[in-house]
Amino acid sequence: DQQVKQNSPSLSVQEGRISILNCDYTNSMFDYFLWYKKYPAEGPTFLISISSIKDKNEDGRFTVFLNKSAKHLSLHIVPSQPGDSAVYFCAASEGDKLIFGTGTRLQVFP
Amino acid sequence: GAVVSQHPSWVICKSGTSVKIECRSLDFQATTMFWYRQFPKQSLMLMATSNEGSKATYEQGVEKDKFLINHASLTLSTLTVTSAHPEDSSFYICSARDLIWKRGGRGSTQYFGPGTRLLVL
Numbered sequence: 001d002q003q004v005k006q007n008s009p010s011l012s013v014q015e016g017r018i019s020i021l022n023c024d025y026t027n028s029m030f031d032y033f034l035w036y037k038k039y040p041a042e043g044p045t046f047l048i049s050i051s052s053i054k055d056k057n058e059d060g061r062f063t064v065f066l067n068k069s070a071k072h073l074s075l076h077i078v079p080s081q082p083g084d085s086a087v088y089f090c091a092a093s094e095g096d097k098l099i100f101g102t103g104t105r106l107q108v109f110p
Numbered sequence: 111g112a113v114v115s116q117h118p119s120w121v122i123c124k125s126g127t128s129v130k131i132e133c134r135s136l137d138f139q140a141t142t143m144f145w146y147r148q149f150p151k152q153s154l155m156l157m158a159t160s161n162e163g164s165k166a167t168y169e170q171g172v173e174k175d176k177f178l179i180n181h182a183s184l185t186l187s188t189l190t191v192t193s194a195h196p197e198d199s200s201f202y203i204c205s206a207r208d209l210i211w212k213r214g215g216r217g218s219t220q221y222f223g224p225g226t227r228l229l230v231l
Contacts, residue, residue, distance in 0.1 A: 036222075041201075041227065043223045043225050044154070044222045046220075097159070098144075103153060
């Protein structure tokens with residue numbers, strides 16, 4: 001049973017526009033959520049996180065929104081840049097463990 | 111800071127042989143390291159949690175006798191795939207969590223290594 005889901009396997013956005021990546025979860029006990037960026041044949045790189053007691057966290061071009069009632073979080077990237085093209089994973093923290101979603105491949109075109 | 115290395119980055123081996131993968135935290139001490147496996151176009155699946163000086167904790171469905179984990183120091187964990195078979199071919203990634211986590215700091219998350227691609231012929 002997939003506890004963390006990313007229902008969009010891919011997303012294509014024009015440079016300069018906003019990219020919105022979505023993530024849904026089923027376990028209400030998750031207390032921390034994270035977004036990672038991953039290039040092929042590399043390990044994930046931490047981007048941004050949010051505690052379950054907050055609904056928004058912003059870091060430069062990246063903003064994460066959390067809607068606990070809907071068990072939904074999203075990552076907004078604005079403005080999108082070609083270098084943002086990668087696979088983005090959301091993850092939820094359960095104690096010591098991270099539960100990863102299946103990833104969304106973002107492509108930012110000029 | 112927070113650099114994690116893995117060695118080797120890729121390995122090809124014959125079926126039946128054993129392969130050892132090293133995971134090192136280069137600029138911080140990690141009492142806890144994690145080993146993940148990723149199949150093509152799939153998510154990272156946690157295999158086991160490696161604790162310095164004690165036995166690893168394996169996730170359900172992961173064979174502990176096949177995937178041997180040793181965490182002998184605060185900067186090194188090793189994963190040995192014993193008697194490898196073609197179905198063990200995958201991308202193996204480790205991560206390390208630094209000591210700040212234990213003191214209640216949040217936001218210091220897991221730092222991932224670059225991964226090791228294993229191909230068993």
